[in-house]
Amino acid sequence: MKKKSLLIVCDGLGDRPVNGVTPLEAAYTPNMDKMASEGICGLMDTVLMGVRPGSDTAHLSLFGYNPFKYYAGRGPFEAAGVGLTLKKGDVAFRCNFASIKDDKIVDRRAGREEEGLSELSREINNIKIEGIELIYKKAAGHRAVLVLKGEDLSSNVSDTDPEGEAIGYNKSKPLDDSAQAAKTADILNEFTQKAIKLLAEHEVNKKRTQKNKLPANIILARGVGMKASIPSIKERLGISAACISATTLIKGVAREVGMDLIEVEGASGHVDSNIKAKMRATIKALKKYDFVFLHLKGTDEASHDGDFESKKNMLERIDVEVIGPILNDVKDCTIALTGDHSTPISIRQHSADPVPIVIVGDVREDKVKKFTERECAGGGLNRIRGLYLLNIMLDISDRVKLYGA
Numbered sequence: 001m002k003k004k005s006l007l008i009v010c011d012g013l014g015d016r017p018v019n020g021v022t023p024l025e026a027a028y029t030p031n032m033d034k035m036a037s038e039g040i041c042g043l044m045d046t047v048l049m050g051v052r053p054g055s056d057t058a059h060l061s062l063f064g065y066n067p068f069k070y071y072a073g074r075g076p077f078e079a080a081g082v083g084l085t086l087k088k089g090d091v092a093f094r095c096n097f098a099s100i101k102d103d104k105i106v107d108r109r110a111g112r113e114e115e116g117l118s119e120l121s122r123e124i125n126n127i128k129i130e131g132i133e134l135i136y137k138k139a140a141g142h143r144a145v146l147v148l149k150g151e152d153l154s155s156n157v158s159d160t161d162p163e164g165e166a167i168g169y170n171k172s173k174p175l176d177d178s179a180q181a182a183k184t185a186d187i188l189n190e191f192t193q194k195a196i197k198l199l200a201e202h203e204v205n206k207k208r209t210q211k212n213k214l215p216a217n218i219i220l221a222r223g224v225g226m227k228a229s230i231p232s233i234k235e236r237l238g239i240s241a242a243c244i245s246a247t248t249l250i251k252g253v254a255r256e257v258g259m260d261l262i263e264v265e266g267a268s269g270h271v272d273s274n275i276k277a278k279m280r281a282t283i284k285a286l287k288k289y290d291f292v293f294l295h296l297k298g299t300d301e302a303s304h305d306g307d308f309e310s311k312k313n314m315l316e317r318i319d320v321e322v323i324g325p326i327l328n329d330v331k332d333c334t335i336a337l338t339g340d341h342s343t344p345i346s347i348r349q350h351s352a353d354p355v356p357i358v359i360v361g362d363v364r365e366d367k368v369k370k371f372t373e374r375e376c377a378g379g380g381l382n383r384i385r386g387l388y389l390l391n392i393m394l395d396i397s398d399r400v401k402l403y404g405a
């Protein structure tokens, strides 16, 4: 009988021991452990052994798309995540509103202060540059997306964001000898200058300065990418799919592979996110879609902050508020619980340590009883590659065709 499939990803789930235990080992997670007891466990290299995955490349892989083939920079996914539809050949950048004084960047995030940024974004969107169409759209917080549409563009150009403070911004340079790269770098530099001019005199910044807030007086661009053509998950696997996530980048990846996005009120992508609402939306979505993907970001945020307790608490919240109710309510469904990469507290960045994974459903139950990095290492799935996960799940859900006769 064909079953539904549910993939639950705790971002940055995996870790290394701190004083002998990982956050997952320290957390009280009876529901995750129930999954381990009833399911088949293992470790997973989401991209490849020894490769430190970004959240974007990891998710592409988890959705069955080889990132070495389909990944062409973060920009296009960020653009898709804010609802922009790109055409092949369009170039997209991630942008930050930042603060500059005397040609030196004083804050790369404009004090993380959102006041007036929507208004500024609308006006920047109206900047005209000869020969191309330009779109500028605000994303979460101090972030935005810049899209260039036109003939003969290239993503082989350098960033204007120096990714540091107390230094100047960069002039974009072509990274090859092509006319396309030279043209695109020129356009980005012209955009940067026009934006600086517009922002310098703007009322919004006068108000911000009066209130002792940093002005948003420069736009820094990075993460350039050119829209690639990606076949949809429906075309490739014949399944309908939905994504529940609060993170622009992940929503973008999901949208680019043809998944429907389900918006959930109160889902923030932070440790205080309304994950109960996401759980309810997941249960509802499973009635309609063959495959549902639920993304929980708080674990990664806590990891980047180097906050062991916060990661442990987030895992405990996920256990009671998400995993418990789903195990109770969802029937006839293959459920996988895993991460998109490890983000060890000790290094506060992504690592290539494989992530624990458990799959429950019509599986060969193994001897693992606890859902942790080290227990899962002894499970029946052994060590798998992320690219194969969706196929494995769809096979368990009885949705894979016979290869051969």
Ligand code: ZN
Pocket (backbone or CB within 6 Å): 011, 012, 054, 055, 056, 058, 300, 340, 341
């Ligand atoms: Zn991630």
Ligand code: ZN
Pocket (backbone or CB within 6 Å): 012, 055, 300, 304, 343, 350
């Ligand atoms: Zn991260």
